[in-house]
Amino acid sequence: MVDMDKIISLCKRRGFLFQGSEQYGGLQGVWDYGPLGVELKNNVKQAWWRKMVYERDDMEGLDSSILMNRLVLKYSGHEDTFCDPMVDCRKCKKRFRADQIEASEKCSDGESHDYTEARPFNLMFRTTVGPIADENNIAYLRPETAQGIFVNFKNVLDSTNRKVPFGIAQIGKAYRNEITPKNFIFRVREFEQMEIEFFVKPGTDEEWHKQWIEERFQWYVKLGIRPENLRKYVQKPEELAHYAKGTTDLLYRFFPDRPDEQKQFDEVEGIANRMDFDLTSHSKGGKLVLKDGKVFPNEHAINRLTWFDHETNQHIVPYVIEPSAGVDRATLAFLIDSYHEEEVKGETRLVLRLHPELSPIKVAVLPLKKNHDGIVSVAKGIKKLLQGKAGWRTVYDDTAGIGKLYRRQDEIGTPFCVTVDFQTLQDQTVTVRDRDTMAQERVVIDALPALFSEKLFRKQN
Numbered sequence: 001m002v003d004m005d006k007i008i009s010l011c012k013r014r015g016f017l018f019q020g021s022e023q024y025g026g027l028q029g030v031w032d033y034g035p036l037g038v039e040l041k042n043n044v045k046q047a048w049w050r051k052m053v054y055e056r057d058d059m060e061g062l063d064s065s066i067l068m069n070r071l072v073l074k075y076s077g078h079e080d081t082f083c084d085p086m087v088d089c090r091k092c093k094k095r096f097r098a099d100q101i102e103a104s105e106k107c108s109d110g111e112s113h114d115y116t117e118a119r120p121f122n123l124m125f126r127t128t129v130g131p132i133a134d135e136n137n138i139a140y141l142r143p144e145t146a147q148g149i150f151v152n153f154k155n156v157l158d159s160t161n162r163k164v165p166f167g168i169a170q171i172g173k174a175y176r177n178e179i180t181p182k183n184f185i186f187r188v189r190e191f192e193q194m195e196i197e198f199f200v201k202p203g204t205d206e207e208w209h210k211q212w213i214e215e216r217f218q219w220y221v222k223l224g225i226r227p228e229n230l231r232k233y234v235q236k237p238e239e240l241a242h243y244a245k246g247t248t249d250l251l252y253r254f255f256p257d258r259p260d261e262q263k264q265f266d267e268v269e270g271i272a273n274r275m276d277f278d279l280t281s282h283s284k285g286g287k288l289v290l291k292d293g294k295v296f297p298n299e300h301a302i303n304r305l306t307w308f309d310h311e312t313n314q315h316i317v318p319y320v321i322e323p324s325a326g327v328d329r330a331t332l333a334f335l336i337d338s339y340h341e342e343e344v345k346g347e348t349r350l351v352l353r354l355h356p357e358l359s360p361i362k363v364a365v366l367p368l369k370k371n372h373d374g375i376v377s378v379a380k381g382i383k384k385l386l387q388g389k390a391g392w393r394t395v396y397d398d399t400a401g402i403g404k405l406y407r408r409q410d411e412i413g414t415p416f417c418v419t420v421d422f423q424t425l426q427d428q429t430v431t432v433r434d435r436d437t438m439a440q441e442r443v444v445i446d447a448l449p450a451l452f453s454e455k456l457f458r459k460q461n
Ligand code: ATP
Pocket: 144, 176, 178, 185, 186, 187, 188, 189, 191, 193, 267, 268, 269, 270, 324, 325, 326, 327, 328, 329, 330
C-alpha cells in the first residue's frame, strides 16, 4: 500500500489539494481543495447522499447553519465538555494532545520532553455575532453538524409527517481547534462531516444500531475500499462517551507504513447509539446530564422534542443512532485505497483505480492531432455531447502526445478516454480506452452516451 507522502505529492502536483493560505506561508490544519479535489470531494458527498437519502424511504435531508444560538452548544454539553487533554513541554513550550503523543517525540534539545499535567482544552472556535463584541454575543463555529439536526427534529417531523423510525441526514462544515492537526487532511481544524441522526423507538435501538454499522461498512466497500483495509472497532465500555450505549468505529488503514499493525488503522466514521440523550437535553423541561454527574435543567428551549406514537397513544422521546463520517477522511481513504503503481512496458504506471462514481473526471476526450480542424471539432463535439447529456464531468485535452495524455488521466482516476483520429473523420468511430484494463475498442460516436451510461451505471449499482 502507498504511504501518505506519495498521496500528498500526487495531490499537490495534480491539483487535488493545496495547503490553505499557502501564498502567505499557510495556516496550520487547513487545506484547500483544488480543481480535481473539489470534484472528488463532491462525488464522495453525492455518493453518500444518493445512497443514504435518495435510495432509502426513511430519510430526510437538512442543511442547518454553522453559527447557532450559544444555548444549543450549552445544552449539548459542548461548552462544558468538548475538550481534549492538553499538555505542554516545560522546556520547549510545545503543546500536545496528551492521548496522542508519539513515542518518537523529542524535545528541541534532542532529549525527552518535560510534560506538564494534562488539562482540558476546549476545541470550539469562539466568535461574536453582531457589531458588539462582548460576552452576551458569543457564538461558536459548530464542532459537528449533529446539533443542527437535533434542534430541528420537531421542524422536520412536523413539516414531513414522518413517523419513527426515520432519519435526518446532513453534510456540512465543522470546526475544531485541534491541538495538533496532522497527517494531511486526516486531522484538520476545518473539515466536513456527513452525519445521520436516525430516530427509533426505544427497544428497537440495538437492532437498528447493528443494521447501520453494516450499512455504513458496505457503503465504503461498494465504493471500492478493500475490506481488508476497513475494520469495525467496538468501543470498550471505558472508552464510551457517557451518553452512548454503544459505539462502533469504522477504522481505515490510513497509515500502512506504521510497524504496529493496529496503529495503521484510525477512525473514518463512528456509529453511536446515543439513546435519548440529545433530544432530552434540548427539550423544554428536559435536562443535560454531564459525565461528572452535573445536571443542567433546560430552562430555555421552547419545545419538547418528542414524537406522538399513535399505536401506544404516548409521547415518546426517540432513541438516536448516529452514523457520523468525515468527508475529508473518507476522501483520503478513497485516494489511498485506489492508488496503484504498476510496471507497464518497463515503465511505472501510476493509476488511481477510483470507483467511477468518485472519479473527478469521467471521460477525457483526446484528439490525436491538435492542429487538425476536423479532428479538433469532432473531439470538442464529443466533449459537449457527453457533458451536456449525461452531466458527467468530461474534459478535452490536447496539450501533449497521446501516451502522455493517457498517463495523466490514469493518475487522476479517469475511467475512460476517447481518442479521435483520422479514421474518425471517415467512419465516425473513436477509440475508447478503459483505465483499468487499458483495453481499447472502436465505437461509433452516437453509441458513446449509451455505452458510458451502461458502464458507469453498472459499476454504480
Ligand atoms: P478523533 O478521535 O479522531 O479526534 P472523534 O471521535 O472526535 O475523532 P467524531 O466527533 O466522532 O470524531 O466525529 C465524526 C467524524 O468526523 C470522525 O469519524 C472523522 O471522520 C471526522 N473528524 C472528526 N474530527 C476531525 C478532524 N479534526 N479532521 C478531520 N475529520 C475529523
